[in-house]
Amino acid sequence: MTREDVVLVGLDGSAPSLHALDWAAAEATTHGLTLQIVCSYALPSFTAASLDGGYAALDDTAIQEGAKAVLAEAQERADARGVRSTASVATGDAAGVLVEMSRSARLAVVGTRGRGGFADRLLGTVSSALPAHAYCPTVVVPLRAQSTGDELALPEPRPVRRIVVGVDGSPAADLALRRAIREAKAWGAELTAVAGVPIGASAGALAWLPAAIDHEAVLRDVAEGLDVVVERALIDLPGVEVKRHVLDGTGAALLTEFSTATDLIVVGSRGRGGFAGLLLGSTSQAVLHHSACPVMVVTQRCADDETPHTGRVSGVGDLHPEV
Incomplete structure (x- = not known):
């Protein structure tokens, strides 16, 4: 198995995933590695039944644009920390995508939870599934954030001492x-x-x-x-x-x-x-x-x-x- 000099980071735009990105950036700097940032999403095979009994195709343009916006913000955070990074959008189950990409990574990093509601439960499974199946070591970064008014303040990742x-x-x-x-x-x-x-x-x-x-x-x-x-x-x-x-x-x-x-x-x-x-x-x-x-x-x-x-x-x- 050939490994690239990258730290793989799974991102969904949530505060926990951005906090994990910050931690991964510090890890990449320490080891002289590049961040490989991935935002993935899965589409259902059909979305709504049409009147003639067929199924309407889903236009995922808006979803892709949202994922690209998440990645743009992530790369700005990486750039601000002086870390080299690449970013890509992938289609498919988040855990499955990250497991497959872990074959060529030195390390995989994810946050502990995803977005709210039922999606939170689904995305939360990534932090359980990835460590069990990954082909490289996996770091799960918990978020201990504090609310400041209407915003959630992300703490600076602590250096590993x-x-x-x-x-x-x-x-x-x-x-x-x-x-x-x-x-x-x-x-x-x-x-x-x-x-x-x-x-x-x-x-x-x-x-x-x-x-x-x-x-x-x-x-x-x-x-x-x-x-x-x-x-x-x-x-x-x-x-x-x-x-x-x-x-x-x-x-x-x-x-x-x-x-x-x-x-x-x-x-x-x-x-x-x-x-x-x-x-x-x-x-x-x-x-x-x-x-x-x-x-x-x-x-x-x-x-x-x-x-x-x-x-x-x-x-x-x-x-x-x-x-």
């Missing part, structure tokens, strides 16, 4: 760790690797463990495994200091909590069972829904950009759920 990556010893998490190291190096950011082990009484996930088990020993074992995973990744990607934390709790809860004081969460995902190709893992889904900061999802489909170890490390990931 703190990155937290979830690690459980799986190949998917290895991919996420390696990508997080690359991001930390590009941004000059502080990187923390977190492994969650739900052994506390309130967690309930490991209720099957013997009551006499030494919880501290479990945490130490996982910490040793985390060190092995991190040091192995740093052999190929040196020059970044990685802090490590092994904590009592689920990966989803811990990463969501960290998101309130972090600029980027990076998580791997491999899904489960027969629906592995359709669904994100439970942790990545939960973090996407609740994170206060942008979330980067790295799936196994992104493996052509990395060279991770394919085995598991004893002690990391053996005791906690799907990432």
Whole structure:
């Protein structure tokens, strides 16, 4: 798979998508990439029944003009930030279009929600579908905007100074760790690797463990495994200091909590069972829904950009759920 030096951004003209564009522009600047801005729309096969039993064709000229206006505004925003960009209108389901275009992109970026009403629900599915199916890492950027009178003020995207990556010893998490190291190096950011082990009484996930088990020993074992995973990744990607934390709790809860004081969460995902190709893992889904900061999802489909170890490390990931 040949990748171009672009950050792919899906746009629909909504405030969340413009905020995602601003974040993508900062990412493109940091990595020396070009923005590839796409606005897509889908037309029904018919729009209204005519009197003779046929169907009236829809003139999509106005829709195209609206999409072009959205792209023009987007390119003006990119130009104002000194970022090179290209823009195009595509017809088809937004998620499907972006998934296909992700084959040749370095990164895909979308906002969390689309426009109001029922359309909001449809467009909102893009931020769930794209991370699960994309061929490159995907960043979902939440909008925490404040209203100023009749307008919605878009905050400036925060520079990435703190990155937290979830690690459980799986190949998917290895991919996420390696990508997080690359991001930390590009941004000059502080990187923390977190492994969650739900052994506390309130967690309930490991209720099957013997009551006499030494919880501290479990945490130490996982910490040793985390060190092995991190040091192995740093052999190929040196020059970044990685802090490590092994904590009592689920990966989803811990990463969501960290998101309130972090600029980027990076998580791997491999899904489960027969629906592995359709669904994100439970942790990545939960973090996407609740994170206060942008979330980067790295799936196994992104493996052509990395060279991770394919085995598991004893002690990391053996005791906690799907990432």
